[in-house]
Each structure stands twice: as C-alpha cells, then as structure tokens.
Amino acid sequence: MIKAILIFSNQGKPWLSKFYQPYSEDTQQQIIGETFHLVSKRDENVCNFLEGGLLIGRSDNKLIYRHYATLYFVFYVDSSESELGIFDLIQVFVETLDKCFENVCELDLIFHVDKVHNILVEMVMGGMVLETNMNEIVTQIDTQNKLEKSEYLIPHFDNHDRE
Amino acid sequence: MNGFGNKKCEYLYLMSFHIQRMPAPIRLRELIRTIRTARTQAEEREMIQKECAAIRSSFREEDNTYRCRNVAKLLYMHMLGYPAHFGQLECLKLIASQKFTDKRIGYLGAMLLLDERQDVHLLMTNCIKNDLNHSTQFVQGLALCTLGCMGSSEMCRDLAGEVEKLLKTSNSYLRKKAALCAVHVIRKVPELMEMFLPATKNLLNEKNHGVLHTSVVLLTEMCERSPDMLAHFRKLVPQLVRILKNLIMSGYSPEHDVSGISDPFLQVRILRLLRILGRNDDDSSEAMNDILAQVATNTETSKNVGNAILYETVLTIMDIKSESGLRVLAINILGRFLLNNDKNIRYVALTSLLKTVQTDHNAVQRHRSTIVDCLKDLDVSIKRRAMELSFALVNGNNIRGMMKELLYFLDSCEPEFKADFCLNFLITTVIIANTCFHCYVFLGVTAGSYVRDDAVPNLIQLITNSVEMHAYTVQRLYKAILGDYSQQPLVQVAAWCIGEYGDLLVSGQCEEEEPIQVTEDEVLDILESVLISNMSTSVTRGYALTAIMKLSTRFTCTVNRIKKVVSIYGSSIDVELQQRAVEYNALFKKYDHMRSALLERMPVMEKVTTNGPTEIVQTNGETEPAPLETKPPPSGPQPTSQANDLLDLLGGNDITPVIPTAPTSKPASAGGELLDLLGDINLTGAPATAPTPAPVPQISQPSFLLDGLSSQPLFNDIASGIPSITAYSKNGLKIEFTFERSNTNPSVTVITIQASNSTELDMTDFVFQAAVPKTFQLQLLSPSSSIVPAFNTGTITQVIKVLNPQKQQLRMRIKLTYNHKGSAMQDLAEVNNFPPQSWQ
Secondary structure, three states, X not given: OEEEEEEEEOOOOEEEEEEOOOOOHXXXXXXXXXXXXXXXXXXXXXXXXXXXXXXXXXXXXXXXEEEEOOEEEEEEEEOXXXXXXXXXXXXXXXXXXXXXXXXXXXXXXXXXHHHHHHHHHHHEEOOEEOOOOHHHHHHHHHHHHHHHHHHXXXXXXXXXXXX | OOOOOOHHHHHHHHHHHHHHHOOOOOOHHHHHHHHHOOOOHHHHHHHHHHHHHHHHHHHHOOOHHHHHHHHHHHHHHHHHOOOOHHHHHHHHHHHHOOOHHHHHHHHHHHHHHOOOOOHHHHHHHHHHHHHHOOOOHHHHHHHHHHHHHHOOHHHHHHHHHHHHHHHOOOOHXXXXXXXXXXXXXXXXXXXXXXXXXXXXXXXXXXXXHHHHXXXXXXXXXXXXXXXXXXXXXXXXXXXXXXXXXXXXHOOOOXXXXXXXXXXXXXXXXXXXXXXXXXXXXXXXXXXXXXXXXHHHHHOOOOOHHHHHHHHHHHHHHHHOOOOHHHHHHHHHHHHHHHOOOOHHHHHHHHHHHHHHOOOOHHHHHOOHHHHHHHOOOOOHHHHHHHHHHHHHHOOOOOHHHHHHHHHHHHHHOOHHHHHHHHHHHHHHHHHHOOOOHHHHHHHHHHHHHHOOOOHHHHHHHHHHHOHHHHHHHHHHHHHHHOOOOOOHHHHHHHHHHHHHHHHHHHHOOOOOOOOXXXXXXXXXXXXXXXXXXXXXXXXXXXXXXXXXXXXXXXXXXOHHHHHHHHHHHHHOOOHHHHHHHHHHHHHHHOOHHHHHHHOOOOOOOOOOOOHHHHHHHHOOOOOOOOOOOOOOOOOXXXXXXXXXXXXXXXXXOOEEEOOOOOOOOOOOOHHHHHHHHOOOOOOOOOOOOXXXXXXXXXXXXXXXXXXXXXXXXXXXXXXXHOOOEEEEEEOOEEEEEEEEEEOOOOOEEEEEEEEEXXXXXXXXXXXXXXXXXXXXXXXXXXXXXXXEOOOOOOEEEEEEEEEOOOOOOOOEEEEEEEEEOOEEEEEEEEEOOOOHHHOO
C-alpha cells in the first residue's frame, strides 16, 4: 500500500501532497519537512530507496524517490509494494503529466495543482495502484475535462474559472 | 421610496451595493501568483489570512457560483500547511451539486480535508450513494474513488452493496475502480469479504489490463486475509499462469508496453499473487514451476522494468515450495544483481538475500565476498543492508575474516550505524566467538561511545577472564584514549584496565602487537588528565582515581606521586571522589600493610547472568532472563503463553519457572534471526558443574547439559528403591511421581509423573507445568497424551529431568490445567514431600 505521495521543489516547498492514511495536519507538514530533509542530502548516484522517517513508520515503510530537474517525487510505501515497481510507477506518473500538460515543467505543477490531483486520482486510489497504462489515463482525463468545459457553455453568470 | 419608479431600478441599485461590497473572489491562479511574490514567511501568512477571511465571507454568502473556486484555493492553502477545516462543509455542498465541475473539486476536497475522525464525513454517505448510481460514469468513478480512499467502516457497510453491484458491471472503467474500492471495504469491514466472492468469478476473464490489475489486487487482499479464501482461490493458479504466459510471449503490444516489456506492473502483481497461492502448497507450486523458470530466464534485464519482474520472480521462487534447481537459479540471479551497476538493483538484491539467508544459507554464503564488498559502497542504504547481511553470514569458519572486514567498515561508517553495528556485533561475538576475544577489544576501542553503558561491566568481565590477552588489551586501550577522552565508556574500560594491568603495559610484554614504550609517569599523566578533563563524567573520574590507586602496588617508582594525587582529591568537591580519596589516603597512612593485598589483581570472575547475553536472549521473545534455555529433543511444541501464565502466577523471585519446550520460531529482528540461525548453541552462561562428556559446544550440536548422558545407561538399579509419592490428589485427579537417579550423574533425578482420573468423565487438554527454585534446572519432556481417561482406565505419563548440583532439598510448584465436565479447570499446588533419596 502506498502511504503518501509528495512532490516538492529543491527548496522543500510542497507542490503536491496526498496522504492515504489519516494524519493530522501538523503531522503532515512535519512529514513533508522530514522527507525533504532526508532526500535533499542524497547524492546523485546513490540508490533511490530509503527507510522511512521517524513519523511515517521507520523501517516498516520505505521511501522511494526520483529527482527530476527541480522537483522531487516521493512515494512512501509499505512492504507490500515492490520497490522497483513503484520506481517505475513514478516514471509512468511523470510521463503522464508530461502528456497531459505538454512538456510539463515545474510551473505547470505549481499553478495547476488541482489538475495534477485529478491525474493522480486516476492512477492511485486508496493507496493502491489503479491504472498504469498512460494512454488510458490520458484518455479518461481528457474526457472528464471536456465534460467540465461543456458545463461552462451553459449560459450563466460566467464566473467559474477553474483554469 | 419615490426615487425608484420601478422594481428593476431598485434591484439594480441594491445590486450595485452588493457588488461594491463583495468583489468576485480571485482565481486560484491569482492566489498562487500572489503568494509566490511573498518574500518572507510572515508576508505569506498575512496574504493567506486575508484570503481566508475573504473566503469565509464568501462562504457565508452561500454563493453557489464561487464556491468551487474558493474551495480550490482553500485546498491549496491547506497543502501549504494552513488550517482549512472551515471548508469541510463547503466540500459537502459541492458534492451535492449537480455539476461535474463542482463534484470534482468537492470530492477532492473531501479526500484531502476529511477523514473518518471528523463526524462531518458521514454526511457524505447519501451523496456518495446517489452518485454511485449516477448516469455519468465519471461521477460514479469519483464516488468510488472517494469511498475507496477515506470511507469509514459505517460508510463502507452502508455502501458495500452498491460497490458489489459495480464490480459486476461491464464498464471496465468502473469495474477497476470498484475492485479497489472493494479492497478498501474489506480492509475496513473484514466480515463483508464473503459478499464479494461471487463477483470475483469472472474477474480474471477480463481483457482490459486495468481491470485485471485491480482484480489481482482484490484477490491478493482476500487471500491474505482469509485462509479459506486462499484455499478457494488456489484453483485460479492455472488461469494466472496462462495470463502471465501470454504477457511474456505476446510480443510487442503498444498499449501496454513499458520499455519493451508488456505490462510489467501486471506481471509483478500476478507473480505476487502466485507467491501467496503457492506458499506451503505443493500442487500449486508444482503448477507454477515452469512459468517461473521461463520468466527468470527470458526477461530482458537491461532496463529497470525487467529487473523489477525478475526480482519479484526470485521472491516468489524463494517463498513457494519450488524445486532446488529453481532455488539455486533464483539465488544466482540475486548474485548477479549484486554485481549490477545500478544501485537500486543492488539494494533490492541485498534485501532479498537477507530474507533468504535463513533458509538457503549455503547458497548465500557463495556470494559472501560480493556482499562484503558492498560494505565499501558509498550509499548509506546499501551499506546498512550489507552490514546486516554480513552479520547474518558470520559463522565459526569465516568469523576471523569477516570480523576484520566488519571492523574496517566500522571505522569508516556513519555514526547512525554504529549503535546498530554494536548490537549486532555483541550478539554475534557472544554467541560464536567466546574465543574470539580480539574482536571484542577492537569493538571497545573503535566504537567507543556507541557501546551502551551497561556494556562496560560486560567488557571488563570479558577482559578479566581472558587472561592471556591482558597485555594486548591494556596496550590497545591505552593507545585508544591517548589524547581523546570524549568517549566515556571507552575511557572507563581503559582506566580500569590500566589500573589492573599497568605493570604489563609498562614492561612492554605484549605479544600480539608491537609493544609500546611507555613509562610509569606517562601512564599516570594520562590518568590524571582523565581526572581533570571536562569531558569526564563523575563515574569516569571514579574509575580513574581507583586505577591510580591500584597502580601504587604495580608501579615501583612513582608511588609518591600517586600518594600526592590521592591526597589532593581528598578535598574534591565531588563527594564520591572525595570519599574515595580519603579512604585511599587512609590506606596509605594507616593500613599500608594491607594495601598490596587489597589492591591485588582481580581473579577470574564467575560468569553471572549479566545484562548482555541475557538481554539478547530476551529478543527471542522470552520474558524472563533465561540463560538456561536449551534446545529440547524434537517433540511437540507447547505454547509459551502457558509458561508466561505460570510466571505471572508464581511471580516469586526465587522460583525459576521452566518453559516446557523452547519455542523454535523467533521474531523477525535481525538480531533475532541471527539467534535463530545459531539457535542450536547452548546459551547458558552458568558454570557447567554437571560433568559433560561433550567438548566445547560447536555450532551444529545442541548441548543440553544432560544430553551427554543419553548414550549411557541412565538409570541404576537403586532406582526401584526410591519410594514414589503422590504429589497431587484433588477432584478426582491424582498425580504420582516415581523417581530414578542417574548412574553417571548424581545430580540428576528423573521423575516420571503419572496422571490418573477417577471421575466418570475424561479430562481433556491436560497440561502439566512445573517450576523449581533457582538453584535447580528442569527439563520437561513431552507428555504421552493430553487426555486423562475416566475411571482410571489409563494415565498420562510425562518425564521430568531435574538437575540439582547443589544437592538442595527438592521443592516444586506445579500447575495443572485441563477441561473437565465442559469447564476449564486450573489448579496450583506445591510438592514438598519428596523423599530424601531423590535429591540427596
């Protein structure tokens, strides 16, 4: 089971945080801080797996991370997930983001957090991997976005700007 | 109001006020942009507070149009760490809206802001129920997703039926979500698992990989939770094997391809499920042997995905009842992984080798040198794994070589490792290396302050007992603390040793190493510096002062200097030091004739049960210090909880309860596994006063004290001369003890108990337990049965062996538990009427 998914910048600012287990807000923030601390001091050529930090279960849970340019993608998993599998999953996630946003960069993630959440929701549900086929995910996202757009065209006070 | 002729003007007039007072809430994008311009945390906080206030007023307005936008902003602020609980109800309102846009953000908000600890979440139940039956599949999808993420047990119970319905739909988008939602429901409410069983019938027939994937997850969850389900689903093994085969053989399929391999995620999932199904089952394991071999040999390993599959295959092979050829193949694959350039691969290889080292020890030993090389890796995670694995591989043959490597590693490793290292090291050396004392000293020297405080007495004891090493030890320790007094345990041990063996140090007698030239004054300099140093604790200073005092009988030229030092500390502020100094002073002045006798060399200490080895035994799950635990002859194990009950019951300090049979499975900590591996070693530290014909215990032989006697006739003819006693007679249950004494070992008494039942109903689940005073040792063999038949038609026989080295009067407390006439019975009794011939 995946316990948490975090995306943050090289400076530790969170751009996405999704927890699949109930933690209080304070704990969530602490976990983000602790994760950044653990991950930022890693060299470039060491392995991508770490023991979990104090707050998130220590040796029962593992931290699997990938560093893309200015962003860290971190998945916290427990022992029921395959580390190498999750490692690949992160790659699939990033490639999906790339497809949805057309050459995704950090700013895309910053300004469209809700969209990133929507994509994530199609991939991971309740801490379990839902869909790994990139094209499938992209298709579904596109359809849902079209559905949203169609609601804009209903004449009303034009005030939803979700963009 | 005359100024307004018609309603429309009035309306517009009023609206203008409204608009002036309430500007449209800013968009999320704007908010993010604004926040990013903040230069300090305080500025950011201010902006956020302002926006929160605006959002709150907007919520109060009950404005449907902007709610969506406001909640989106709230979620963003929540992610940054600001409180957003006032938005929870708004999320619910959004969920209840008709628009997909609203629902989308509403459900997202629910997942981020709500969890089952808030009462508010229950209000969602109805909305979710309606949405599960919505006409738009995406709305249904959202509902399933939210339920599967944060649904509480009540919600799951209410909505399980809907989920089950959706599990049977033909819409693959919904089916896969329903499958995962079902997993969540089962996790929250395990009783509902049965409900999903019919729906699982056709799950594996799906073509859609997404559905297949989630179905396998669902099946895995069900199998893990219930052994019945596991048995039921075993019949799916052929189908799973077929699917896997298709994936491997199918060639290039663009939709599922990841780096040249067809849907690796699904392959990994299926392999995992096969592992669970094949565990402990010969038939299933048989059925999967071929496909596992095929995957293992055919998978392309140049990319990570291939390795992920291979890794999973290896784990599966090791876990099921595979044939030995396959196992060897698996371990060789792991060995190959260890040589891979990719760190991740090395990491997972080390992890899996750690798991398999218990069962396939020899195969893993072959890769020992590679593992030891990994100790030198730069990566912290790899080093840690390699360290644990190295300890697991240490055995009597390779210990010297391994220890050298490990100690080299210790020198260069990070501080956070050192504590773990020390614990592992202690365990290893205590078990295996009673003779390999070198290592212990090395440890004390190099790990210094990471050794636990209570290890100091252990180390001192060990040093004392290794008489031939004294010179070497004191030299090494002296060198270690030269100039560096920061590591207190190390300094304490060093001070003690210098005090004891200072004469050896000065005379340069060391054989193991190049002896160093040091004068008595230099030694005293060191000890005095320890006394003065700011880094020394009071305890350390005490050690140093005593050491200086002891040297007065060992050194020849510097006695005056010692006298001076001691008298100075007679006025020390530290009360402990003061007292010591005054007493030592008195020793110089008034009792000089006794001084040399008092300060003599310490004799070899009897190994009492100290914290070190005993605590290690405790990691095995025993709750009492049990240095006397031994491996019993192979017989049925009894649960240790009974022994613990006995402990609780007796509670007395002078009685050492016996555990009828030692548990053979140990907890999963690395230390525990290590002990398991070497569990055959008799951990007893007590001096073996019973003469054992067996030599020093080797690793492969259990050496219970009395076992050595088994080859010789145990019982002598005098046995029939010892009267038997009725130890217990109550409620129809009678227990008789008959005695036999050993020919060869007069300290051993063998008691045979016979339990008989004179009532008209059988006594079932009969368990006999016994406890003896600390000076005795007891071994309880397996009973002949657990049923005492009624009307004295039969008896239960059980043998107890008692070791009584001090020939003390035998006393015993017994506890009996059994079921009789439908109720559980339990009784305690003390047996004091042992005939003198049984113990004298």
